[in-house]
Amino acid sequence: MSGTGENRRLARIVRRTQAQARVPALSVAVHRGDRPLWTLQVGDSGVPGEPLDADTRFRIGSVTKTFTAVLVMQCRDEGLIELDDPIGRHLDVPRHGELTVRRLLSHTAGLQREPFGDVWDTLIAPDERGLLADLARVERALPPARRFHYSNLAMALLGQAVAKRRGGTWAEVLAEKVTKPLGLTSISPDRQPRGAVGYLVDTYSDHSRPEPPINFGAAAPAAQLWGTAADLARWAAFLVDPAVVDPTGAVLRAQTLDEMRWPRTTTDESLWAAGFGLGLLIIPQGERITHVGHDGAMPGFLAGAYGRRGGPDTPPAFGAAVLGSSGTAVPILNLPHELLAAAEADDPVDITPWAPGAAAPPDLRSILGRWWGEGFEYVFFYKDGTLRARGADDPAGKPPAVFEPVDRDLLRTVSGREAGEFLRLTRDATGAVVRMHWATYRFTRVQETFDGYDVRQP
Incomplete structure (x- = not known):
């Protein structure tokens, strides 16, 4: 793959998805440690005078959760938080304080999906005080450890706990501890500069209408971030191969990411097609190959960022990100997996010649x-x-x-x-x-x- 030219097969896959799924703007990137970055953009940003290019930023939705999960595990490694701590040890909450960090991080706490109230009707998210106070009215949808139950509220609480332990806001801690050390300059909670417009595309015509923006407030650690496909692909590569992306372990120890990637539960009891670790989705690909990362959705946007692990032909630091400006174009979510498989098939990792090694002691x-x-x-x-x-x-x-x-x-x-x-x-x-x-x-x-x-x- 070339950094500026097109890999014709990958480009065709992307263009076909954009056309068939009717995505106003689609931005993709494939990162690997042994080749230049490959990116492609198809469509229009929706902003007059701002053409769609590799610097255009999109909402990444719940891919944000992977960043918050890394912040939690940083605190664990530094002794600020233990995975079996009750969340009430770190936040002053009126209810549900006994739920553990581990359960919240793996979506097995049973906590209801969203903060209290009709956030998706009002498009008004609570501030930190409201988020915590409203826990008095929040339901426990299931008993802890019963099964996987996805919860934006759970990740919001973890983000607020990290912020409190670090003595700053969640956004400040994220910039200091993750995005700046990894050079992910586009990743931030804000749309500007160069943000694409998100749309709802009419099912029965080609008309598209902009979706209203929403600031996720105190629930930002679950879904607030914006970014470029290039930075998200690098992030996906970090999640599967930190030894290449972060060789000094400045952000997180490789052993800790190993721990995060171990499945704690399945997302479907009858179809074991995906597991969930500590903040990370693990999608089996056969032959001991997995894709690790997360999908994301916010009004007008869908995203996916995954890294590939295992198999004899998988390149080092191999990740793909796909960002689209349609909230209903479901094929976007399969595209990272399709790109990783196609990129490996077309250009597998180089074979390292064998050389004699040291004798056993x-x-x-x-x-x-x-x-x-x-x-x-x-x-x-x-x-x-x-x-x-x-x-x-x-x-x-x-x-x-x-x-x-x-x-x-x-x-x-x-x-x-x-x-x-x-x-x-x-x-x-x-x-x-x-x-x-x-x-x-x-x-x-x-x-x-x-x-x-x-x-x-x-």
Whole structure:
């Protein structure tokens, strides 16, 4: 892909979506760590004298929630907030103060969807005092932990908690802690400068009418932000590959983003097509590939920003963002996924040549090779400075278990199978490892029954 020219296949996909879904303005970007940024805009901004281009900003709606989620996890990493804290520990609330940060962040608190009142009729959102005071009249739609129940109110409360802990407004904290460090200069709560007009396009004609603007007030942490497709694609890339986008961990540790991407619930009990982590949607794409990010909707606007993880052909820091100025053009929401798949298929990541690596340390060399546990065969090997293991029959794409030493004869599983569990080594008089216990299960060089009988014997 080129930064200024067109990738013809991607361009055709975008142009087809704009035409068929009847989107007044469509702006897209694909970010990857090994190629220049690719962007394309189709349509008209709706503002006289301001042509649609890569600098035109759109409302991103609930993609805002991913920014608020990162702010929450920053506070957690710094010891300002714990995920199992009741929200009442951080906000003075008249009711529902027992709901935890973790439940609010994963939409499993059961809190009603919107702030109290008819916000979408009046287009008037509460201020901070009103948002908190009205919790006395807010319903618990479901018991906590019962199921996924999406809530703008939940994310609004988390944003207000972050602001209070940091001693500023949510917008100030966002700029200081996230957008400025990552160079996301277009991301802000304000339309100006260069904001597109959002429309409702008539279902039965080609007429379009501008939607009224709405300031989300104290609920801004749920859906207020504006931005460009380029900055949103970079943000999506950060969510899946922070080591490339934020190599120093200035915004968030890579391990914390791993935690955020772990699904806490499904969004549909009968169709496991999407999971929800800590503020992030996880959309399976098959073959151990996921798209991570969020969709967004506000009057006159739809948005989607997702990064792609997993698979042998996925480029580093691979993200796509799609911003449109129609509130009902649903194909916009599928477009990030379509662009990521097409961009990878047309231009997969370059293959890195294999090169010899370091030998395993002497204390680990007698482990290497085949072992048996619970009647199944495993292969232990050394790669990239770590001891690893995988089932002998595991599919090629399944990640191995990775171990880190605690001391000479004790290692911790840090990822993969049995993550968090110990691998304990038993050595003979020569120092060679002759038996291991992984998560307390015995591993031996030959296949044995649970009472230690070598099945090769009669």
